[in-house]
Amino acid sequence: MYRYDKYDHQIVNERVAQYRDQVRRRLANELTEDEFRPLRLQNGLYMQIHAYMLRIAVPYGMLTSHQMRMFAHIAQKYDRGYGHFTTRQNIQFNWLKLEDTPAILADLASVEMHAIQTSGNCIRNITSDEFAGVAGDEIVDPRPYAEILRQWSTFHPEFAYLPRKFKIAISGATKDRAAIAVHDIGLSVTNNAQGEIGFRVLVGGGLGRTPIIGSEICSFLPWQHVMTYCESILRVYNQYGRRDNMYKARIKILVKALGIDEFRRQVEADWADIKDGPGTLTVEELQRVSAYFPAPAYEKLPAHDAAVAAYQAENKGFANWMQRNVKAHKVPGYAVVVLSLKKTAIAPGDASAEQMEAAADLADRFSFGELRITHMQNLVLADVKQSDLITLWKIAAAQGMATPNIGLLSDIICCPGGDFCSLANARSIPLARAIAERFESLDFQHDIGEIEINMSGCMNSCGHNHVGHIGVLGVDKQDGGEWYQVSVGGDQGNDSAIGKVIGPSFTFAQVPPVIDRLLQVYVRERFEDERFIDTVRRIGLTPFKEFVYATPVEPDAKLDSEVYGLLKNPENYAAPYSVPYFSPRF
Numbered sequence: 001m002y003r004y005d006k007y008d009h010q011i012v013n014e015r016v017a018q019y020r021d022q023v024r025r026r027l028a029n030e031l032t033e034d035e036f037r038p039l040r041l042q043n044g045l046y047m048q049i050h051a052y053m054l055r056i057a058v059p060y061g062m063l064t065s066h067q068m069r070m071f072a073h074i075a076q077k078y079d080r081g082y083g084h085f086t087t088r089q090n091i092q093f094n095w096l097k098l099e100d101t102p103a104i105l106a107d108l109a110s111v112e113m114h115a116i117q118t119s120g121n122c123i124r125n126i127t128s129d130e131f132a133g134v135a136g137d138e139i140v141d142p143r144p145y146a147e148i149l150r151q152w153s154t155f156h157p158e159f160a161y162l163p164r165k166f167k168i169a170i171s172g173a174t175k176d177r178a179a180i181a182v183h184d185i186g187l188s189v190t191n192n193a194q195g196e197i198g199f200r201v202l203v204g205g206g207l208g209r210t211p212i213i214g215s216e217i218c219s220f221l222p223w224q225h226v227m228t229y230c231e232s233i234l235r236v237y238n239q240y241g242r243r244d245n246m247y248k249a250r251i252k253i254l255v256k257a258l259g260i261d262e263f264r265r266q267v268e269a270d271w272a273d274i275k276d277g278p279g280t281l282t283v284e285e286l287q288r289v290s291a292y293f294p295a296p297a298y299e300k301l302p303a304h305d306a307a308v309a310a311y312q313a314e315n316k317g318f319a320n321w322m323q324r325n326v327k328a329h330k331v332p333g334y335a336v337v338v339l340s341l342k343k344t345a346i347a348p349g350d351a352s353a354e355q356m357e358a359a360a361d362l363a364d365r366f367s368f369g370e371l372r373i374t375h376m377q378n379l380v381l382a383d384v385k386q387s388d389l390i391t392l393w394k395i396a397a398a399q400g401m402a403t404p405n406i407g408l409l410s411d412i413i414c415c416p417g418g419d420f421c422s423l424a425n426a427r428s429i430p431l432a433r434a435i436a437e438r439f440e441s442l443d444f445q446h447d448i449g450e451i452e453i454n455m456s457g458c459m460n461s462c463g464h465n466h467v468g469h470i471g472v473l474g475v476d477k478q479d480g481g482e483w484y485q486v487s488v489g490g491d492q493g494n495d496s497a498i499g500k501v502i503g504p505s506f507t508f509a510q511v512p513p514v515i516d517r518l519l520q521v522y523v524r525e526r527f528e529d530e531r532f533i534d535t536v537r538r539i540g541l542t543p544f545k546e547f548v549y550a551t552p553v554e555p556d557a558k559l560d561s562e563v564y565g566l567l568k569n570p571e572n573y574a575a576p577y578s579v580p581y582f583s584p585r586f
Helices: 006-027 033-041 065-077 098-109 143-153 223-240 251-258 260-271 283-290 306-314 316-325 353-366 386-398 429-438 442-448 508-525 532-539 542-549
Strands: 045-047 052-056 062-064 082-085 091-096 168-171 185-191 197-203 215-222 326-328 334-339 350-352 370-373 379-385 453-456 470-475 483-488
Touching (some): 006 098, 052 098, 065 098, 065 353, 065 370, 091 098, 143 223, 143 283, 185 223, 215 223, 215 260, 223 260, 306 386, 316 326, 316 386, 334 353, 334 386, 353 379, 353 386, 379 386, 429 508, 442 508, 470 508, 508 532, 508 542, 532 542
Parallel strands (some): 453 470
Antiparallel strands (some): 045 052, 062 370, 082 091, 334 379, 470 483
């Protein structure tokens, strides 16, 4: 992976020193909060309900074991013993003191990390496929291009104050695992008729208040021009994107207002002036950056391990884990392992300091010291020998990271919601727990098969609810209660689609029974081995809607205010094992 050079170190260290003085001035009341706010946001620091939250950048989701150990250190020393991995392949710490944040940024700089451009109206963290470099369906490893775009976009003076935040995702495989269609720019590696490498470019995708699937602006862009073409897209957006209304400021609104043909015309008119300029990539530059992503020192191994196959045949738990959490690797004798952060009763995406340390140890022992963060809020060990799978499974299981549920009902995407975020209308974490508990049986989950439940506490859709097979969204109600819209039919990847709301919203305690009714329709109507999303596409929304609303939905009796109440006393929150709505006494 990419390593800092002397200029990177200097820039990041100077930013830490600058920020340290800004915090000193704020604590001394030399800066008002209004004056300090844009300064802290430039360094990824938010004010939430109980404390400051810091969002740390993890470029294209890759990190080393010693960087993961730094996360554990931050969790233990400055937070409450845990961190939260996000759908942006980043990590957030939710319980920080302002006076500690300069030291945290200095600690991060010591392991070549920062929190720059994880907030604000700028180009955010570049995301990619968590299986980049090891997937069998990969056309080209996208990581060098992601790194080139990261270097280009970091501190880019022209795009430091865009109309709104801007997100880019890149996929290098035939199967899109980076959700490129719901990004401001989505890049997908492709070949033309001559076999040359290029990119299919989508623009204007996004979720939030106005969910939109991106439009194709270019079917084949030669790889040499990826940086200049992105620059022209951003330049047109920067000039004409709305700054008078933050709810209409994203590029998707501009593309929709102009139409993709007119937007393309403007982009290509701008691009004509820079197409062959200094921003054009060369073979030498691509090779230079690609050298940071060499293949590990793979051994020559048999394609299949007999001991693993035998153990799989006799141990159901291991067999389930192999089926759901172990993915094919392009190199014979190796496998890709997904460490689940979706154990029942733990907030989705949360990991304790102990789990982070354990994940780092697993990476060192089994995967060349490297980890990946997925936008599904799990972790990946990308290069595991098949002969090590049994040992790895036992260790991961002891740490609560081997739940065999990847892609299943309890592999829920979930934002922090109303328990932390000041923008949220409703809670996400306790509702995710309630759903996972209701359908906790792994036999049931494996029978139901692949299904994605995505949940957000507000219209910002950090939990990607719009592209969940079942989406749950906290909505604002005048009575002050917590209400949730439920949508069906969303999807990400090659067949990306925005889900459709099935009808009027539900209370907190009604949502798990509603999902139960949706699953009943699926079980009744599905063909053999048909996925939930395929059944929805075949029969449409109406059967689901009619069954859900046929009779009043009785709230789940145990989801009362005593158990799942919104507890806002910060002293009640600690590591994820003792958050009040996860407490064993309930």
